[in-house]
Amino acid sequence: MTNALSRLLETRDWLLADGATGTNLFNMGLSSGEPPELWNADHPDRIAKLYSGAVESGSDLFLTNSFGGNASRLKLHNAQSRVRELNRLAAEIGREVADKAGRPVVVAGSVGPTGDIFAPMGTLTHELAVEMFHEQAEGLKEGGADVLWVETISAPEEFKAAAEAARLAGMDWCGTMSFDTAGRTMMGVTSADLAALVEKLPNPPLAFGANCGVGAADLMRTILGFVAAGTERPIIAKGNAGIPKYHDGHIHYDGTPELMGDYACLARDAGATIIGGCCGTMPEHLKAMRAALETRPRGPRPTLEEISAKLGAFSSASDGTGDDAGAGRERRSRRRG
Amino acid sequence: MADEEDIILSELDDEELVLQMMDDLYDGLKEEIEEAVEILLERGWTPYDILTKALVAGMTIVGADFRDGILFVPEVLLAANAMKGGMAILKPLLVETGAPRMGKMVIGTVKGDIHDIGKNLVSMMMEGAGFEVVDLGINNPVENYIDTAEKEGADIIGMSALLTTTMPYMKVVIDALKEKGLRDKYVILVGGAPLNEEFGKAIGADAYCRDAAVAVETAKQMIARRHNQMG
Numbered sequence: 100m101t102n103a104l105s106r107l108l109e110t111r112d113w114l115l116a117d118g119a120t121g122t123n124l125f126n127m128g129l130s131s132g133e134p135p136e137l138w139n140a141d142h143p144d145r146i147a148k149l150y151s152g153a154v155e156s157g158s159d160l161f162l163t164n165s166f167g168g169n170a171s172r173l174k175l176h177n178a179q180s181r182v183r184e185l186n187r188l189a190a191e192i193g194r195e196v197a198d199k200a201g202r203p204v205v206v207a208g209s210v211g212p213t214g215d216i217f218a219p220m221g222t223l224t225h226e227l228a229v230e231m232f233h234e235q236a237e238g239l240k241e242g243g244a245d246v247l248w249v250e251t252i253s254a255p256e257e258f259k260a261a262a263e264a265a266r267l268a269g270m271d272w273c274g275t276m277s278f279d280t281a282g283r284t285m286m287g288v289t290s291a292d293l294a295a296l297v298e299k300l301p302n303p304p305l306a307f308g309a310n311c312g313v314g315a316a317d318l319m320r321t322i323l324g325f326v327a328a329g330t331e332r333p334i335i336a337k338g339n340a341g342i343p344k345y346h347d348g349h350i351h352y353d354g355t356p357e358l359m360g361d362y363a364c365l366a367r368d369a370g371a372t373i374i375g376g377c378c379g380t381m382p383e384h385l386k387a388m389r390a391a392l393e394t395r396p397r398g399p400r401p402t403l404e405e406i407s408a409k410l411g412a413f414s415s416a417s418d419g420t421g422d423d424a425g426a427g428r429e430r431r432s433r434r435r436g
Numbered sequence: 437m438a439d440e441e442d443i444i445l446s447e448l449d450d451e452e453l454v455l456q457m458m459d460d461l462y463d464g465l466k467e468e469i470e471e472a473v474e475i476l477l478e479r480g481w482t483p484y485d486i487l488t489k490a491l492v493a494g495m496t497i498v499g500a501d502f503r504d505g506i507l508f509v510p511e512v513l514l515a516a517n518a519m520k521g522g523m524a525i526l527k528p529l530l531v532e533t534g535a536p537r538m539g540k541m542v543i544g545t546v547k548g549d550i551h552d553i554g555k556n557l558v559s560m561m562m563e564g565a566g567f568e569v570v571d572l573g574i575n576n577p578v579e580n581y582i583d584t585a586e587k588e589g590a591d592i593i594g595m596s597a598l599l600t601t602t603m604p605y606m607k608v609v610i611d612a613l614k615e616k617g618l619r620d621k622y623v624i625l626v627g628g629a630p631l632n633e634e635f636g637k638a639i640g641a642d643a644y645c646r647d648a649a650v651a652v653e654t655a656k657q658m659i660a661r662r663h664n665q666m667g
Contacts, residue, residue: 125601131549167550175574216556220514220517221513280505415505
């Protein structure tokens with residue numbers, strides 16, 4: 100299959116993805132608790148503005164406003180019957196913005212987690228997850244998304260289910276997990292685990308990587324983990340614009356556009372190909388990232404020391420890869436604690 | 437590991453059995469935990485001793501290894517499930533014998549916030565640690581927390597928010613409790629975002645809990661402190 104993304108990947112050695120969706124929509128008046136996906140139908144102009152903000156800031160790829168557009172999430176708002184429609188609209192609005200850009204821009208159909216926990220602890224089964232993701236994928240495909248973009252996943256089972264849904268929908272896809280717990284995902288997946296997992300899928304993603312998590316420094320360490328695993332596949336880096344801080348009743352992300360420019364170049368030098376932001380990343384951040392990527396020469400792969408010097412300290416001592424971390428305790432020694 | 441399959445729980449002495457229960461909790465073996473609880477009951481252990489000396493002690497190890505990045509959510513949930521198996525046997529007996537309660541928590545995501553995985557994990561782990569949990573679900577206004585906590589006679593109010601736009605609502609709930617003169621009646625724990633203790637202090641919570649393991653540990657400490665103050 101060729102598509103807008105695979106063609107760009109053939110000719111470019113880095114691509115700028117987009118930034119935050121939620122942060123931008125809240126700034127446009129989305130009230131908390133309201134599912135953003137409903138705006139695809141109720142306020143298409145604002146969604147077009149969200150996408151245009153990324154395109155005008157130099158993004159080569161943007162994600163559709165469909166992160167929570169699966170039946171399980173929409174059910175919380177009694178909108179589970181609108182999965183197909185809301186996803187189709189999310190992609191349609193995106194298609195229109197991308198086609199007017201005057202350069203190739205990829206419409207990536209965002210697919211976020213179901214929010215459910217897999218059996219036996221939770222209620223989610225592989226079949227149910229595939230069914231929900233497939234329904235969403237068909238809507239995004241119908242609306243003209245170039246690829247599916249599975250993101251913020253924690254559980255390997257959910258990642259596999261999304262891959263199968265992409266296969267059923269006949270779409271190429273990209274997938275990222277969120278590594279927010281001592282360098283691993285909430286469910287314990289390491290960067291090396293994900294690099295190995297994608298190669299075992301019958302339809303591996305065009306690119307894979309990390310998004311969200313805990314600040315840009317941690318995300319960079321995860322990127323180095325993918326590289327160390329020896330992957331040949333394009334790597335995606337979509338980190339948050341710093342860490343949220345509380346000031347006078349409001350919360351804002353502390354990452355400046357300058358910091359995100361540094362992050363973008365570090366991500367590229369570390370070996371990432373598709374580079375963007377996540378929570379807190381606004382158009383001004385994207386512009387700084389584009390400018391930095393275009394003007395600064397490639398450097399050597401950064402060390403962990405260089406990353407923390409530029410982007411701040413890591414949230415944990417280890418990222419869970421390697422021999423020293425994550426090994427189960429010996430039972431006997433554990434007993435006496 | 438193969439030789440361990442040969443362990444017959446009823447042949448272990450009390451001390452060995454309790455240690456074995458800690459291992460079995462760690463490995464999330466529900467049936468083994470249920471069997472061991474029954475054995476200890478037959479041997480005349482009080483339900484409260486089984487709860488605190490075997491189950492809670494075992495879950496404390498699980499919690500510590502979760503905190504230290506040795507165990508992750510799937511293993512912890514299995515352990516909590518095994519614990520719940522034992523609790524199901526003990527619960528009616530604890531009530532009958534008038535044993536001290538671990539404590540009761542009312543928990544929910546705050547108004548405007550629909551991100552509930554973290555809240556669900558805390559809920560499952562608190563139950564796993566022996567607490568009673570009343571789960572309010574998502575998107576809760578002030579009155580849900582306060583009315584339910586009052587009605588249920590809760591000890592702890594837990595609030596979760598993931599969004600930068602919804603976190604300040606935690607302060608709204610705390611301020612409302614203060615206005616009603618109820619603030620000091622409850623331990624207030626907040627969590628759900630990559631923030632820090634400063635945030636918890638700034639809004640007047642008793643603690644900010646980084647993850648579910650920290651929430652359980654903090655809850656245990658705060659409840660113990662309360663009991664000490666009362667005694």
